[in-house]
Structure formats: C-alpha cells, structure tokens
Amino acid sequence: MTLPRMQPGDGVAWITGASSGIGEAVALELALRGWTVAITARRLDQLEEIARRADGLPGRIVAHAGDVTDPGAMKAVIETIESVHGPIALAFLNAGIAPDSNGLLDIEAFERTIAVNLVGAARGLAAVLDCMAPRRRGHIALNASIAGYGGLPGASAYGVSKAAAIHLCETLKFDCDRRGIRLQLVNPGWVDTPLTRRKDVPMPFIMSPQEAARRIADGFEQAGFEVSFPRRLSWLMKAINLLPYPAYFWLIGKAARRSGTKAI
Ligand SMILES: NC(=O)c1ccc[n+]([C@@H]2O[C@H](COP(=O)([O-])OP(=O)(O)OC[C@H]3O[C@@H](n4cnc5c(N)ncnc54)[C@H](OP(=O)(O)O)[C@@H]3O)[C@@H](O)[C@H]2O)c1
Numbered sequence: 001m002t003l004p005r006m007q008p009g010d011g012v013a014w015i016t017g018a019s020s021g022i023g024e025a026v027a028l029e030l031a032l033r034g035w036t037v038a039i040t041a042r043r044l045d046q047l048e049e050i051a052r053r054a055d056g057l058p059g060r061i062v063a064h065a066g067d068v069t070d071p072g073a074m075k076a077v078i079e080t081i082e083s084v085h086g087p088i089a090l091a092f093l094n095a096g097i098a099p100d101s102n103g104l105l106d107i108e109a110f111e112r113t114i115a116v117n118l119v120g121a122a123r124g125l126a127a128v129l130d131c132m133a134p135r136r137r138g139h140i141a142l143n144a145s146i147a148g149y150g151g152l153p154g155a156s157a158y159g160v161s162k163a164a165a166i167h168l169c170e171t172l173k174f175d176c177d178r179r180g181i182r183l184q185l186v187n188p189g190w191v192d193t194p195l196t197r198r199k200d201v202p203m204p205f206i207m208s209p210q211e212a213a214r215r216i217a218d219g220f221e222q223a224g225f226e227v228s229f230p231r232r233l234s235w236l237m238k239a240i241n242l243l244p245y246p247a248y249f250w251l252i253g254k255a256a257r258r259s260g261t262k263a264i
Pocket residue numbers: 016017018019020021022023040041042043044046066067068069094095096097116117120143144145146187188189190191192193194195196
C-alpha cells in the first residue's frame with residue numbers, strides 16, 4: 001500500500017533517544033532537510049546543546065526531556081510537542097541501550113534492555129499512534145537492528161529486544177496501513193556511537209552516525225517498509241538466517257570463534 005510521504009510542511013518530526021549517536025545525527029540531518037525536529041531523551045542539557053547546533057539550518061530543533069521507561073512520559077511529551085510546535089507528522093523511535101552483562105544470562109541487564117528497547121519503543125509507538133490515528137495520516141519509524149535478524153552469541157538481551165521490535169513492527173504494519181499511517185522499520189548495521197564505542201567486538205563495515213543518518217533520512221523519503229544498511233551486511237545476515245539450524249549455528253559459531261566475539 002502506498003501512503004503519502006510526510007514533508008516538513010505536514011508537521012514536526014519527533015525523535016526519541018536523540019541526545020547522542022544515531023538520534024542526534026538524524027535530528028541534525030532532518031533539520032538540514034527543513035524539518036522542525038522535537039528531540040527527547042533523559043539528558044536535557046545534551047539535547048539543548050544539539051538544538052543550538054541547528055541554528056542556521058533550514059529547519060530547527062527543539063528539546064524536551066522524556067524517559068521512555070516512564071509510563072506517563074511519552075503521552076505527556078507528545079501533548080507538549082503538539083500543543084507548542086504542531087502535529088507530529090514523522091516519529092523516529094530510536095532510544096536504545098546495550099548494557100554490559102554479567103554471566104550467562106544477566107537477568108538485571110535483560111530486564112533493563114527490554115524496558116528501554118522494546119517496552120519503551122512500544123510506549124512511544126502507542127502514544128503517537130493515538131495522535132495520528134484520528135488524523136489518518138503520519139509516518140512512524142522504529143529503530144531496531146540487524147542484530148535482531150537471528151540469534152547471535154552474547155546478544156541474549158539486546159538481540160531479543162531487537163528481534164521483538166522487528167516483530168512488533170511487522171505485526172502493526174497491517175493495522176497502520178488500514179489507518180493511513182506509514183510504519184517503517186530501520187535496521188542499521190554497526191554505527192560508531194557511544195553505544196558501540198564501549199564494546200570490544202569486531203564491527204564489520206562500521207559507519208559514521210552522519211552517514212547512517214543520511215541513509216535513514218533517505219529511507220524516510222522512499223516507499224519501502226525496511227531501511228537497512230549497509231546492504232552487504234544486511235543481505236548477508238538475511239541469507240544466513242535462511243539456512244537450516246545446523247548450518248546456521250556452525251557458520252555463526254565459526255565466525256564468532258574466529259573473531260573472539262563474547263558479547264554484543
Ligand atoms: N550503534 C549501532 O551500531 C547501532 C546499530 C543498530 C541499531 N542501533 C540502535 O540505534 C539506537 C540509538 O543507538 P546509538 O548507537 O545512537 O547509541 P547512543 O549514542 O548510546 O544513543 C542512545 C540514545 O538513547 C537514549 N536513551 C537511553 N535510555 C533512554 C531512556 N530510558 N529514555 C529515553 N532515552 C533513552 C540516550 O539518551 P539519554 O541517556 O540522554 O536518555 C541516547 O540518546 C538504539 O536503539 C540502538 O539499539 C545502534
């Protein structure tokens with residue numbers, strides 16, 4: 001189904017988790033493309049500094065604090081954004097964490113990761129859907145990861161949260177289409193951000209947040225459901241996930257042993 005592409009004149013863009021990394025870079029890229037961008041995260045001082053850096057761009061950035069794990073916060077921040085800056089036409093649900101874990105299955109890290117990457121994303125999704133559904137227009141994109149395509153060693157919390165986020169998007173796409181809302185899935189490979197800088201694992205084809213942001217913003221302007229990059233990594237991982245389990249575990253295990261990967 002082809003739904004109208006949202007333009008800067010249709011309303012504001014809202015980005016969660018925009019105080020660093022991919023969210024920060026997408027905010028600046030959208031401001032460069034003429035959008036008014038409302039950015040949220042927990043660190044308001046960081047957000048305000050990013051907003052100042054948009055001075056002189058064709059669009060502008062406005063900062064509001066918003067913790068995706070706070071049950072009431074997403075609805076409240078959306079109400080503020082819409083009353084002050086206008087209707088949200090484009091929402092990029094990007095907030096995410098990849099905490100270090102202790103032991104085979106660190107349940108504390110697992111719960112924290114699911115709370116931000118999955119339940120937090122679903123909170124933002126539910127709140128923005130409530131605004132867009134009566135208008136029967138809007139564009140929502142959720143940032144998952146290529147790490148959600150299939151089980152990877154050491155990624156029990158992060159991988160599960162991203163696999164579930166992908167599934168959530170696939171599931172909601174049918175209802176969103178019927179309501180005139182465009183739902184998109186963003187699956188990046190490795191991007192050089194504070195999240196990945198703490199990790200000591202091989203990161204093939206890693207790219208800068210600015211390059212990732214350009215690809216994401218280009219993806220927003222195209223019709224496809226999934227925006228995934230770099231293509232060679234995403235197609236490789238998609239192909240590997242089509243293998244029968246014995247071949248899949250052999251191949252991934254061999255690659256992990258070769259690279260010394262312990263945790264993502
Ligand atoms: N970097 C990669 O290689 C890569 C690859 C695929 C997907 N991703 C995904 O891209 C997204 C952004 O990650 P990044 O790499 O840009 O990492 P990052 O620089 O660490 O950014 C994470 C953002 O999430 C925000 N955040 C964390 N907890 C939050 C909470 N409870 N409420 C609201 N915001 C919260 C952080 O802001 P505050 O701390 O100020 O709240 C920060 O702005 C994540 O969903 C990540 O899984 C990253």
